[in-house]
Amino acid sequence: MLNISRYIIGFIVLMCITLTMIEIPASYWFSFHFLSFSSAICSFSLMAMSCILASRWRVLERFWGGLDRVYESHKWFGIFALVFASLHLLFKAHGGSWDVTALLEISKPVARFIRQFSFIALMFVVLLALNRNIKYSEWYGWHRLSGIAFVVIIIHWLTVKVPFELSSPMGYWLLAMSLLGFLSILYKWFLYALVANHKYYEVSKIQQRDGSVEITLLPIEDALEFEPGQFAFLSFRQKELREPHPFTIAESNRFDGQVSFVIRSLGDYTERLTKSVKAGLTADIYGPYGNFQRGNEGKHEIWVAGGVGVTPFIAWMKDVEAGNFHDVDFYYFYNEGHEFPKVKDLQAMCDVAGVRFYPLSTRIDESNMSHNLKRIVELNGADGIDVCFCGPKSLLSATQKLMDKHGVPETAIRHEMFTFR
Numbered sequence: 279m280l281n282i283s284r285y286i287i288g289f290i291v292l293m294c295i296t297l298t299m300i301e302i303p304a305s306y307w308f309s310f311h312f313l314s315f316s317s318a319i320c321s322f323s324l325m326a327m328s329c330i331l332a333s334r335w336r337v338l339e340r341f342w343g344g345l346d347r348v349y350e351s352h353k354w355f356g357i358f359a360l361v362f363a364s365l366h367l368l369f370k371a372h373g374g375s376w377d378v379t380a381l382l383e384i385s386k387p388v389a390r391f392i393r394q395f396s397f398i399a400l401m402f403v404v405l406l407a408l409n410r411n412i413k414y415s416e417w418y419g420w421h422r423l424s425g426i427a428f429v430v431i432i433i434h435w436l437t438v439k440v441p442f443e444l445s446s447p448m449g450y451w452l453l454a455m456s457l458l459g460f461l462s463i464l465y466k467w468f469l470y471a472l473v474a475n476h477k478y479y480e481v482s483k484i485q486q487r488d489g490s491v492e493i494t495l496l497p498i499e500d501a502l503e504f505e506p507g508q509f510a511f512l513s514f515r516q517k518e519l520r521e522p523h524p525f526t527i528a529e530s531n532r533f534d535g536q537v538s539f540v541i542r543s544l545g546d547y548t549e550r551l552t553k554s555v556k557a558g559l560t561a562d563i564y565g566p567y568g569n570f571q572r573g574n575e576g577k578h579e580i581w582v583a584g585g586v587g588v589t590p591f592i593a594w595m596k597d598v599e600a601g602n603f604h605d606v607d608f609y610y611f612y613n614e615g616h617e618f619p620k621v622k623d624l625q626a627m628c629d630v631a632g633v634r635f636y637p638l639s640t641r642i643d644e645s646n647m648s649h650n651l652k653r654i655v656e657l658n659g660a661d662g663i664d665v666c667f668c669g670p671k672s673l674l675s676a677t678q679k680l681m682d683k684h685g686v687p688e689t690a691i692r693h694e695m696f697t698f699r
Contacts, residue, residue: 326459501535510565573664584669
């Protein structure tokens with residue numbers, strides 16, 4: 279979990295506990311009633327924050343340091359919302375001497391149904407989101423219904439008997455979280471496609487190989503402006519390819535607006551895409567997003583890529599305005615027979631840019647990367663190294679262990695979240 283997620287979750291939990299202490303008699307502060315009620319407030323607040331993070335508002339991306347990190351936090355907020363909701367369900371949420379009243383009066387059977395449905399809906403949404411075996415098209419459709427679940431939970435706290443008034447600090451807090459979460463849902467459902475930065479493109483060329491494809495698109499009218507290493511959401515105007523999907527931009531041409539994506543068949547959506555995409559197909563490109571850029575000048579750069587994680591590094595090397603590649607070591611891990619682009623093509627790119635290229639089809643601890651790293655640390659010092667990583671979590675973990683072994687600080691390793699789910 280990201281540190282920013284820990285801090286904000288901690289702040290929200292502390293705020294909810296403090297507000298509960300204001301509203302609840304002190305004699306109940308160490309009771310299961312207090313635990314249940316405060317857990318309910320925590321769960322709702324965290325789910326509201328999860329809805330806010332899913333909106334793709336630019337201010338959130340800037341604050342978090344990239345949309346990939348926003349979505350990573352979005353996932354953890356949902357998980358903790360379910361944890362606190364489960365605690366709330368275990369115990370009775372109010373003591374016998376509390377002065378309680380429902381803010382919105384409805385019949386008891388309806389209120390009971392809403393209470394039970396709200397927990398089931400939250401559990402369904404979170405567990406579904408964590409199940410990576412579900413097809414992306416099915417997951418995407420069901421996950422959009424999480425907004426409805428949040429509205430049901432708003433109705434739940436308005437109709438259940440609570441020990442506070444709307445004009446109290448607790449009331450203001452819940453109203454604010456409800457409003458921000460609900461507005462985020464409305465924005466994502468109805469406004470994002472209209473107001474988000476996007477342009478229309480047409481596929482001009484495709485290159486396929488062994489379950490991978492490089493797609494080149496040209497703008498139909500105006501072009502988006504990208505920084506090398508950023509990604510965009512690609513939505514083709516074809517029935518089975520309409521779901522917006524994030525891909526890193528492998529190359530962008532500032533003169534004619536051309537963009538290229540290198541996509542590998544890793545799931546049901548990308549499998550359909552690699553088989554169905556053809557020249558002349560039109561698409562909406564939403565973006566750009568991400569903050570994965572080259573580090574400070576003057577440091578020795580180490581690039582580590584796994585599989586299709588090579589894409590942002592291709593973008594960096596093809597940037598006509600970039601330079602200072604003479605102090606770059608590029609380690610590319612791949613499975614033989616499945617590499618795309620081909621190793622020889624990557625070698626040619628590196629030769630042109632002046633990057634030292636090390637293609638590796640072995641495990642990281644069996645490669646010559648460790649020996650080279652020892653030499654680099656001796657020459658530059660552990661603080662004189664900038665590590666950029668893009669690839670699967672297993673390779674990231676191995677890279678972090680190797681860097682730690684040689685004294686390279688964790689803060690020197692910058693990486694993109696490889697998957698959003």
